[in-house]
Amino acid sequence: MLTVRAPATSANLGSGFDVFGVALGAPADVIRVERAPETSISITGAGSNYIPTDPEKNTVGAVAEALDAPATIRIDKGVRPSSGLGSSAASAAGAAVALNALYDRGLSREELVPVAAEGEALVSGEAHPDNVAPSLLGGFTIATDDGVTQVDASLPVVACLPETSVSTRDARDVVPKTAALEDVVDTVGHAATLTVGMTRDDPELVGKGLNDAIVTPERSALIDGYDAVREAALEAGATGVTVSGAGPGVLAVCYAADQRAIAGAMMDAFDAEGIESRAYQTTIGEGARLYPNG
Numbered sequence: 001m002l003t004v005r006a007p008a009t010s011a012n013l014g015s016g017f018d019v020f021g022v023a024l025g026a027p028a029d030v031i032r033v034e035r036a037p038e039t040s041i042s043i044t045g046a047g048s049n050y051i052p053t054d055p056e057k058n059t060v061g062a063v064a065e066a067l068d069a070p071a072t073i074r075i076d077k078g079v080r081p082s083s084g085l086g087s088s089a090a091s092a093a094g095a096a097v098a099l100n101a102l103y104d105r106g107l108s109r110e111e112l113v114p115v116a117a118e119g120e121a122l123v124s125g126e127a128h129p130d131n132v133a134p135s136l137l138g139g140f141t142i143a144t145d146d147g148v149t150q151v152d153a154s155l156p157v158v159a160c161l162p163e164t165s166v167s168t169r170d171a172r173d174v175v176p177k178t179a180a181l182e183d184v185v186d187t188v189g190h191a192a193t194l195t196v197g198m199t200r201d202d203p204e205l206v207g208k209g210l211n212d213a214i215v216t217p218e219r220s221a222l223i224d225g226y227d228a229v230r231e232a233a234l235e236a237g238a239t240g241v242t243v244s245g246a247g248p249g250v251l252a253v254c255y256a257a258d259q260r261a262i263a264g265a266m267m268d269a270f271d272a273e274g275i276e277s278r279a280y281q282t283t284i285g286e287g288a289r290l291y292p293n294g
């Protein structure tokens with residue numbers, strides 16, 4: 001048996017829709033695999049009641065198929081589905097690392113990105129790699145048609161998840177199909193600022209770089225309480241706030257000293273709207289970790 005811990009991720013980071021992503025120190029999915037004649041899946045943990053065990057409907061089944069690696073796969077979900085923290089991607093990335101090792105396929109982490117993205121295609125209709133790339137590689141990733149660029153980063157963040165759900169597929173439907181040139185220019189500037197900030201672990205530059213005028217305004221309208229939560233996080237010291245992935249999670253970038261106050265302020269703001277939430281105080285962290293002996 002092989003075990004892999006695959007981290008949650010926060011994709012888009014405002015200005016990098018379908019391109020940027022970061023791995024988070026917590027939460028994570030744990031995937032255990034054993035060789036078997038046919039793939040079977042069992043699931044425990046966060047939101048497991050809502051996740052199909054049919055290999056044709058689960059992201060890990062798509063990965064097993066893509067690697068021609070049938071297995072008994074046990075998923076312990078730490079990442080709640082449809083919360084904006086790359087839940088389906090964490091399982092896909094974990095399964096890709098585990099099955100690649102189990103069957104000695106010899107693929108590099110970079111080569112596993114399109115394999116794990118097959119799982120994303122299954123659930124969201126498109127093989128967007130911006131969650132699986134950081135879950136596989138860790139740090140900050142830039143995923144384009146030319147491949148993935150990875151930068152190690154360790155900035156403090158707060159990811160606040162309300163007890164509501166937004167399906168990635170639904171949230172993709174509200175993304176504008178066209179944009180004004182001035183908004184594109186603005187977004188390019190923020191994306192470049194964010195990228196430099198990641199290379200320097202600079203909360204101010206990354207915080208500024210989260211801004212975007214194209215996708216986030218449409219997406220945030222799907223999240224009850226978003227404006228109040230964003231304002232509360234900024235008042236408590238966050239250097240920038242945006243929608244995590246497709247939402248409803250909200251991501252704040254900050255200095256470590258402000259993390260606790262920001263987490264409290266975000267949860268209080270959701271609470272004032274009658275919405276329970278949970279906040280992870282964590283940092284940008286490592287990619288999927290393989291435990292070869294159990």
Ligand SMILES: Nc1ncnc2c1ncn2[C@@H]1O[C@H](COP(=O)(O)OP(=O)(O)O)[C@@H](O)[C@H]1O
Nearest residue numbers: 051058059081082083086087088091123167168
């Ligand atoms: N292994 C898996 N882990 C989590 N969700 C999965 C998995 N396999 C399939 N799904 C389905 O994917 C959907 C969640 O995906 P999505 O809306 O993209 O949210 P998330 O960002 O949490 O992945 C749910 O319908 C869920 O049932």
Ligand SMILES: N[C@@H](CCOP(=O)(O)O)C(=O)O
Nearest residue numbers: 011018084085086168245246
């Ligand atoms: N680029 C995707 C990212 C979805 O992230 P998730 O964590 O909500 O699955 C999108 O914005 O649609």
